[in-house]
Amino acid sequence: xxxxxxxxxxxxxxxxxxxxxxxxxxxxxxxxxxxxxxxxxxxxxxx
Amino acid sequence: xxxxxxxxxxxxxxxxxxxxxxxxxxxxxxxxxxxxxxxxxxxxxxxxxxxxxxxxxxxxxxxxxxxxxxxxxxxxxxxxxxxxxxxxxxxxxxxxxxxxxxxxxxxxxxxxxxxxxxxxxxxxxxxxxxxxxxxxxxxxxxxxxxxxxxxxxxxxxxxxxxxxxxxxxxxxxxxxxxxxxxxxxxxxxxxxxxxxxxxxxxxxxxxxxxxxxxxxxxxxxxx
Numbered sequence: 001x002x003x004x005x006x007x008x009x010x011x012x013x014x015x016x017x018x019x020x021x022x023x024x025x026x027x028x029x030x031x032x033x034x035x036x037x038x039x040x041x042x043x044x045x046x047x
Numbered sequence: 048x049x050x051x052x053x054x055x056x057x058x059x060x061x062x063x064x065x066x067x068x069x070x071x072x073x074x075x076x077x078x079x080x081x082x083x084x085x086x087x088x089x090x091x092x093x094x095x096x097x098x099x100x101x102x103x104x105x106x107x108x109x110x111x112x113x114x115x116x117x118x119x120x121x122x123x124x125x126x127x128x129x130x131x132x133x134x135x136x137x138x139x140x141x142x143x144x145x146x147x148x149x150x151x152x153x154x155x156x157x158x159x160x161x162x163x164x165x166x167x168x169x170x171x172x173x174x175x176x177x178x179x180x181x182x183x184x185x186x187x188x189x190x191x192x193x194x195x196x197x198x199x200x201x202x203x204x205x206x207x208x209x210x211x212x213x214x215x216x217x218x219x220x221x222x223x224x225x226x227x228x229x230x231x232x233x234x235x236x237x238x239x240x241x242x243x244x245x246x247x248x249x250x251x252x253x254x255x256x257x258x259x260x261x262x263x264x265x266x267x268x269x270x
Contacts, residue, residue: 010080010144017083017140024133032245039252
Protein backbone atom coordinates (compact mmCIF):
# COMPACT_ATOMS: atom_id res chain seq x y z
CA UNK A 1 0.00 0.00 0.00
CA UNK A 2 1.35 3.41 -0.92
CA UNK A 3 -0.66 5.69 1.28
CA UNK A 4 -3.98 4.64 -0.28
CA UNK A 5 -6.87 3.56 1.89
CA UNK A 6 -8.91 0.53 0.92
CA UNK A 7 -12.67 1.01 1.00
CA UNK A 8 -13.93 -0.45 4.26
CA UNK A 9 -17.33 -1.79 5.37
CA UNK A 10 -18.23 -3.21 2.00
CA UNK A 11 -19.33 -6.74 2.79
CA UNK A 12 -23.02 -5.75 2.83
CA UNK A 13 -22.66 -4.58 -0.77
CA UNK A 14 -20.71 -7.69 -1.76
CA UNK A 15 -23.32 -9.92 -0.14
CA UNK A 16 -26.13 -8.12 -1.97
CA UNK A 17 -24.24 -8.42 -5.27
CA UNK A 18 -23.69 -12.16 -4.87
CA UNK A 19 -27.29 -12.86 -3.82
CA UNK A 20 -28.85 -10.82 -6.64
CA UNK A 21 -28.08 -13.27 -9.51
CA UNK A 22 -29.66 -16.11 -7.53
CA UNK A 23 -32.77 -13.99 -6.99
CA UNK A 24 -32.99 -13.21 -10.71
CA UNK A 25 -32.50 -16.85 -11.74
CA UNK A 26 -35.07 -18.06 -9.21
CA UNK A 27 -37.63 -15.43 -10.28
CA UNK A 28 -37.09 -16.38 -13.93
CA UNK A 29 -37.43 -20.09 -13.12
CA UNK A 30 -40.68 -19.41 -11.20
CA UNK A 31 -41.97 -17.43 -14.16
CA UNK A 32 -41.24 -20.41 -16.44
CA UNK A 33 -42.95 -22.76 -14.01
CA UNK A 34 -46.09 -20.56 -13.87
CA UNK A 35 -46.23 -20.37 -17.67
CA UNK A 36 -45.78 -24.12 -17.89
CA UNK A 37 -48.70 -24.65 -15.50
CA UNK A 38 -50.83 -22.26 -17.55
CA UNK A 39 -49.99 -24.17 -20.74
CA UNK A 40 -50.81 -27.51 -19.13
CA UNK A 41 -54.18 -26.11 -18.12
CA UNK A 42 -54.83 -24.82 -21.64
CA UNK A 43 -53.79 -28.14 -23.16
CA UNK A 44 -56.08 -30.14 -20.88
CA UNK A 45 -59.00 -27.78 -21.64
CA UNK A 46 -58.51 -28.13 -25.40
CA UNK A 47 -58.09 -31.89 -25.66
CA UNK B 48 -31.04 -34.19 -19.62
CA UNK B 49 -32.23 -30.59 -19.37
CA UNK B 50 -32.59 -30.79 -15.60
CA UNK B 51 -29.16 -32.40 -15.27
CA UNK B 52 -27.61 -29.59 -17.29
CA UNK B 53 -29.36 -27.01 -15.12
CA UNK B 54 -28.14 -28.67 -11.91
CA UNK B 55 -24.57 -28.88 -13.26
CA UNK B 56 -24.75 -25.21 -14.30
CA UNK B 57 -26.00 -24.18 -10.85
CA UNK B 58 -23.18 -26.10 -9.15
CA UNK B 59 -20.68 -24.50 -11.51
CA UNK B 60 -22.17 -21.08 -10.75
CA UNK B 61 -21.91 -21.75 -7.01
CA UNK B 62 -18.26 -22.74 -7.38
CA UNK B 63 -17.50 -19.59 -9.43
CA UNK B 64 -19.13 -17.46 -6.73
CA UNK B 65 -17.14 -19.22 -4.02
CA UNK B 66 -13.95 -18.48 -5.97
CA UNK B 67 -14.94 -14.86 -6.45
CA UNK B 68 -15.72 -14.43 -2.77
CA UNK B 69 -12.97 -16.39 -1.05
CA UNK B 70 -10.20 -17.56 -3.40
CA UNK B 71 -9.47 -14.57 -5.64
CA UNK B 72 -6.85 -12.30 -4.07
CA UNK B 73 -7.79 -9.03 -2.39
CA UNK B 74 -7.18 -6.01 -4.61
CA UNK B 75 -4.27 -3.87 -3.42
CA UNK B 76 -6.08 -0.57 -4.07
CA UNK B 77 -9.77 -1.27 -3.68
CA UNK B 78 -9.66 -4.04 -1.11
CA UNK B 79 -12.60 -6.45 -1.05
CA UNK B 80 -15.17 -4.30 -2.83
CA UNK B 81 -13.78 -5.21 -6.26
CA UNK B 82 -15.25 -8.72 -5.76
CA UNK B 83 -18.57 -7.22 -6.93
CA UNK B 84 -17.00 -7.06 -10.39
CA UNK B 85 -16.95 -10.87 -10.60
CA UNK B 86 -20.73 -10.77 -10.85
CA UNK B 87 -21.34 -7.33 -12.36
CA UNK B 88 -19.02 -7.69 -15.36
CA UNK B 89 -20.13 -11.21 -16.45
CA UNK B 90 -23.74 -10.12 -16.01
CA UNK B 91 -23.12 -7.16 -18.33
CA UNK B 92 -21.35 -9.41 -20.86
CA UNK B 93 -24.26 -11.86 -20.83
CA UNK B 94 -26.75 -9.01 -21.31
CA UNK B 95 -24.98 -7.90 -24.47
CA UNK B 96 -24.44 -11.50 -25.62
CA UNK B 97 -28.12 -12.41 -25.23
CA UNK B 98 -29.22 -9.27 -27.05
CA UNK B 99 -26.76 -10.26 -29.78
CA UNK B 100 -28.37 -13.72 -29.90
CA UNK B 101 -31.74 -11.99 -30.20
CA UNK B 102 -30.39 -9.90 -33.08
CA UNK B 103 -29.19 -13.02 -34.93
CA UNK B 104 -32.59 -14.64 -34.37
CA UNK B 105 -34.35 -11.58 -35.80
CA UNK B 106 -32.04 -11.55 -38.81
CA UNK B 107 -32.48 -15.28 -39.41
CA UNK B 108 -36.27 -14.91 -39.18
CA UNK B 109 -36.37 -12.07 -41.70
CA UNK B 110 -34.27 -14.12 -44.12
CA UNK B 111 -35.97 -17.51 -43.72
CA UNK B 112 -39.42 -16.74 -42.14
CA UNK B 113 -39.01 -19.83 -39.94
CA UNK B 114 -40.85 -19.46 -36.64
CA UNK B 115 -38.11 -21.19 -34.64
CA UNK B 116 -35.87 -18.14 -35.23
CA UNK B 117 -38.62 -15.82 -34.01
CA UNK B 118 -38.93 -17.93 -30.86
CA UNK B 119 -35.16 -17.88 -30.38
CA UNK B 120 -35.12 -14.12 -30.87
CA UNK B 121 -37.76 -13.30 -28.26
CA UNK B 122 -36.63 -15.93 -25.73
CA UNK B 123 -33.08 -14.54 -25.79
CA UNK B 124 -34.43 -10.97 -25.62
CA UNK B 125 -36.49 -11.91 -22.56
CA UNK B 126 -33.53 -13.51 -20.79
CA UNK B 127 -31.35 -10.58 -21.86
CA UNK B 128 -33.82 -8.23 -20.24
CA UNK B 129 -33.57 -10.07 -16.91
CA UNK B 130 -29.77 -9.86 -17.18
CA UNK B 131 -30.04 -6.18 -18.06
CA UNK B 132 -32.00 -5.50 -14.86
CA UNK B 133 -29.43 -7.51 -12.89
CA UNK B 134 -26.56 -5.56 -14.46
CA UNK B 135 -28.17 -2.22 -13.57
CA UNK B 136 -28.76 -3.37 -10.00
CA UNK B 137 -25.22 -4.71 -9.61
CA UNK B 138 -23.85 -1.51 -11.11
CA UNK B 139 -25.70 0.47 -8.47
CA UNK B 140 -24.36 -1.79 -5.72
CA UNK B 141 -20.88 -1.18 -7.10
CA UNK B 142 -21.39 2.57 -7.51
CA UNK B 143 -22.45 3.32 -3.94
CA UNK B 144 -19.25 2.26 -2.11
CA UNK B 145 -16.88 3.31 -4.91
CA UNK B 146 -18.42 6.45 -6.44
CA UNK B 147 -20.47 7.47 -3.40
CA UNK B 148 -23.82 7.45 -5.24
CA UNK B 149 -26.33 4.77 -6.18
CA UNK B 150 -26.94 6.31 -9.59
CA UNK B 151 -25.55 8.94 -11.92
CA UNK B 152 -26.51 9.83 -15.50
CA UNK B 153 -23.20 8.67 -16.88
CA UNK B 154 -23.14 7.63 -20.60
CA UNK B 155 -22.65 3.91 -19.83
CA UNK B 156 -25.43 3.86 -17.25
CA UNK B 157 -27.76 5.92 -19.42
CA UNK B 158 -27.27 3.80 -22.55
CA UNK B 159 -27.72 0.60 -20.51
CA UNK B 160 -30.98 1.99 -19.13
CA UNK B 161 -32.05 2.84 -22.68
CA UNK B 162 -31.31 -0.76 -23.61
CA UNK B 163 -33.69 -1.87 -20.88
CA UNK B 164 -36.41 0.52 -22.09
CA UNK B 165 -36.00 -0.57 -25.72
CA UNK B 166 -36.12 -4.32 -25.11
CA UNK B 167 -39.01 -3.92 -22.64
CA UNK B 168 -40.79 -2.05 -25.44
CA UNK B 169 -40.07 -4.88 -27.85
CA UNK B 170 -41.61 -7.47 -25.53
CA UNK B 171 -44.63 -5.25 -24.86
CA UNK B 172 -45.04 -4.72 -28.61
CA UNK B 173 -45.13 -8.48 -29.16
CA UNK B 174 -48.02 -8.77 -26.72
CA UNK B 175 -49.99 -6.18 -28.69
CA UNK B 176 -49.98 -8.01 -32.04
CA UNK B 177 -52.34 -10.96 -32.36
CA UNK B 178 -51.38 -12.41 -35.73
CA UNK B 179 -48.28 -14.63 -35.18
CA UNK B 180 -46.74 -13.97 -38.60
CA UNK B 181 -47.15 -10.22 -38.40
CA UNK B 182 -45.94 -10.22 -34.80
CA UNK B 183 -42.79 -12.11 -35.79
CA UNK B 184 -42.08 -9.77 -38.72
CA UNK B 185 -42.63 -6.59 -36.73
CA UNK B 186 -40.62 -7.74 -33.73
CA UNK B 187 -37.76 -9.01 -35.93
CA UNK B 188 -37.59 -5.60 -37.64
CA UNK B 189 -37.71 -3.73 -34.33
CA UNK B 190 -35.19 -6.23 -32.89
CA UNK B 191 -32.73 -5.39 -35.65
CA UNK B 192 -33.27 -1.67 -35.17
CA UNK B 193 -32.82 -1.53 -31.40
CA UNK B 194 -29.72 -3.72 -31.46
CA UNK B 195 -27.90 -0.59 -32.62
CA UNK B 196 -27.76 0.45 -28.96
CA UNK B 197 -25.68 -2.60 -27.98
CA UNK B 198 -22.40 -1.47 -29.60
CA UNK B 199 -23.17 2.05 -28.33
CA UNK B 200 -23.35 0.68 -24.76
CA UNK B 201 -20.07 -1.13 -25.26
CA UNK B 202 -18.24 1.85 -26.74
CA UNK B 203 -19.86 4.53 -24.55
CA UNK B 204 -16.95 4.53 -22.06
CA UNK B 205 -14.52 5.29 -24.90
CA UNK B 206 -16.63 7.69 -26.93
CA UNK B 207 -17.74 9.95 -24.08
CA UNK B 208 -16.22 11.20 -20.85
CA UNK B 209 -17.43 8.69 -18.31
CA UNK B 210 -17.05 7.94 -14.62
CA UNK B 211 -17.40 4.27 -15.56
CA UNK B 212 -14.00 2.69 -16.10
CA UNK B 213 -13.02 1.43 -19.55
CA UNK B 214 -12.77 -2.31 -20.27
CA UNK B 215 -9.94 -4.15 -18.53
CA UNK B 216 -7.91 -6.80 -20.34
CA UNK B 217 -6.16 -9.88 -18.91
CA UNK B 218 -2.92 -7.92 -19.52
CA UNK B 219 -3.74 -5.35 -16.84
CA UNK B 220 -5.26 -7.86 -14.39
CA UNK B 221 -3.77 -10.28 -11.91
CA UNK B 222 -3.89 -13.78 -13.54
CA UNK B 223 -5.91 -15.14 -10.60
CA UNK B 224 -8.45 -12.33 -10.97
CA UNK B 225 -8.62 -12.79 -14.76
CA UNK B 226 -9.19 -16.53 -14.33
CA UNK B 227 -11.97 -15.95 -11.75
CA UNK B 228 -13.59 -13.40 -14.06
CA UNK B 229 -13.60 -15.87 -16.97
CA UNK B 230 -14.82 -18.69 -14.76
CA UNK B 231 -17.65 -16.52 -13.50
CA UNK B 232 -18.57 -15.52 -17.07
CA UNK B 233 -18.75 -19.17 -18.18
CA UNK B 234 -20.81 -20.02 -15.08
CA UNK B 235 -23.27 -17.23 -15.92
CA UNK B 236 -23.39 -18.46 -19.51
CA UNK B 237 -24.05 -22.05 -18.40
CA UNK B 238 -27.00 -21.08 -16.15
CA UNK B 239 -28.45 -18.76 -18.79
CA UNK B 240 -28.18 -21.41 -21.52
CA UNK B 241 -29.85 -23.96 -19.25
CA UNK B 242 -32.71 -21.51 -18.59
CA UNK B 243 -32.89 -20.67 -22.30
CA UNK B 244 -33.24 -24.35 -23.11
CA UNK B 245 -36.30 -24.58 -20.83
CA UNK B 246 -37.68 -21.32 -22.21
CA UNK B 247 -37.31 -22.44 -25.83
CA UNK B 248 -39.19 -25.67 -25.16
CA UNK B 249 -41.95 -23.72 -23.49
CA UNK B 250 -42.10 -21.26 -26.38
CA UNK B 251 -42.49 -24.12 -28.86
CA UNK B 252 -45.45 -25.47 -26.90
CA UNK B 253 -46.95 -21.95 -26.67
CA UNK B 254 -46.74 -21.63 -30.47
CA UNK B 255 -48.34 -25.03 -31.01
CA UNK B 256 -51.24 -24.19 -28.70
CA UNK B 257 -51.67 -20.75 -30.28
CA UNK B 258 -51.80 -22.37 -33.72
CA UNK B 259 -54.32 -24.98 -32.53
CA UNK B 260 -56.56 -22.35 -30.91
CA UNK B 261 -56.43 -20.02 -33.92
CA UNK B 262 -57.64 -22.73 -36.37
CA UNK B 263 -61.38 -22.57 -37.07
CA UNK B 264 -63.24 -25.62 -35.74
CA UNK B 265 -63.72 -28.33 -38.39
CA UNK B 266 -67.14 -29.82 -39.21
CA UNK B 267 -66.31 -32.98 -37.27
CA UNK B 268 -65.17 -30.93 -34.30
CA UNK B 269 -68.46 -29.05 -33.98
CA UNK B 270 -71.01 -30.71 -31.76
